[in-house]
Amino acid sequence: MHMPLEDTLGLNLLAANEHQADHNREHFDEWRLLCLNVMSSPGAGKTSLLERSLAALSSELAMAVLEGDMTTLLDAERLEAVGVPVVPITTGRACHLDAAMVSGGLKLLRQRLDPAGLDVLWVENVGNLVCPAEFEVGEHRKVALLSVTEGDDKPLKYPVMFREADCVLITKTDLLPYLPVDIERIEDHIRAVNPRCAVIRVSASSGEGLEAWHAWLRQERALTLMAQQQVAQRQDIRHAEALAAGGER
Amino acid sequence: MHEVDMTKCLVLSMQQWRQQHEPQVPRVERVHLQVGAFTCVEPDQLITTWRAAVQGSWLAGAELAIEPVPLVGRCVACASTYAPNPEQAYRSPCCNHPMEEIVSGRELRIRSVDYHLPSEPVAPSSLITACAV
Numbered sequence: 530m531h532m533p534l535e536d537t538l539g540l541n542l543l544a545a546n547e548h549q550a551d552h553n554r555e556h557f558d559e560w561r562l563l564c565l566n567v568m569s570s571p572g573a574g575k576t577s578l579l580e581r582s583l584a585a586l587s588s589e590l591a592m593a594v595l596e597g598d599m600t601t602l603l604d605a606e607r608l609e610a611v612g613v614p615v616v617p618i619t620t621g622r623a624c625h626l627d628a629a630m631v632s633g634g635l636k637l638l639r640q641r642l643d644p645a646g647l648d649v650l651w652v653e654n655v656g657n658l659v660c661p662a663e664f665e666v667g668e669h670r671k672v673a674l675l676s677v678t679e680g681d682d683k684p685l686k687y688p689v690m691f692r693e694a695d696c697v698l699i700t701k702t703d704l705l706p707y708l709p710v711d712i713e714r715i716e717d718h719i720r721a722v723n724p725r726c727a728v729i730r731v732s733a734s735s736g737e738g739l740e741a742w743h744a745w746l747r748q749e750r751a752l753t754l755m756a757q758q759q760v761a762q763r764q765d766i767r768h769a770e771a772l773a774a775g776g777e778r
Numbered sequence: 779m780h781e782v783d784m785t786k787c788l789v790l791s792m793q794q795w796r797q798q799h800e801p802q803v804p805r806v807e808r809v810h811l812q813v814g815a816f817t818c819v820e821p822d823q824l825i826t827t828w829r830a831a832v833q834g835s836w837l838a839g840a841e842l843a844i845e846p847v848p849l850v851g852r853c854v855a856c857a858s859t860y861a862p863n864p865e866q867a868y869r870s871p872c873c874n875h876p877m878e879e880i881v882s883g884r885e886l887r888i889r890s891v892d893y894h895l896p897s898e899p900v901a902p903s904s905l906i907t908a909c910a911v
Contacts (some may be wrong), residue, residue, distance in 0.1 A: 545790030724876040772824035
């Protein structure tokens, strides 16, 4: 007997990963922190940007980093130097972080600190413009970087990544005077595949745009916190109602 | 390369589905999968890695049937649907509007599974126990 099964309708190919990602996010919400998944091609400047942002924001926000890297600890060592806790996740041959790897990273992080004291958890993904776009890790927001040296066609060649991003940072803008590249064309291509995301020009070396980027981050942190508090309040109300209903019986 | 991880995920998702039938292990003949054009999945590579991954497992011999789903956008300016393409920067040909709404193309869905359950219970002893109760 062969039965076509229709009750699996809607079961995602990546359901197993999404289940773990949701579990990670539940922890993040419980700890009232904002989790950012930072993605880009190799060499677009994720680590340099993080160095600047961690240094600039560490006086107002408690932060930690889960650092995905295929084989080395080089990036993790650079970020540790800024004075923010960093947990390296070496992925071996995997070209992206998945939710289970981030869950493993969280276990290591919890041995060092109480994540409830954090405001922002950064997940620096493996440099790759393809698969990280499809593997959620439990983040609240996706941040994609594209450096001006990569060319204006990348948003069209890797559209899924730029479509999924909540914020696209165009990095290394200090190099613009030396390049035959039209930054407005880059922005136009990003907006063509994703008209809703924030697009911010930044340079980690000159500092251009960092204030706008940090303003976006603060705003998303505030929005996430508000949503987390509302959910917690509703849970408290339901809990109180359940207790009251139990008492009446 | 990420099709290997996609396949691992698919096998894990199938294992979650299998739990509904415990203690029986369904014999799966075919898994019907919808793969949208606007995803990072290459169907041929997925089929190759699937065949390698299921060898020797409870899914051995199960076929992966992929139904491709085209990318369809809806122009928010005039509400007509169109086929976004990189040559036109995914913009709508009617109004040159950015690709705001995606109607289809992001699917990575297990649509259905052809399977049967073994007609005999797994162990005769458990049948006897069940009868005694």
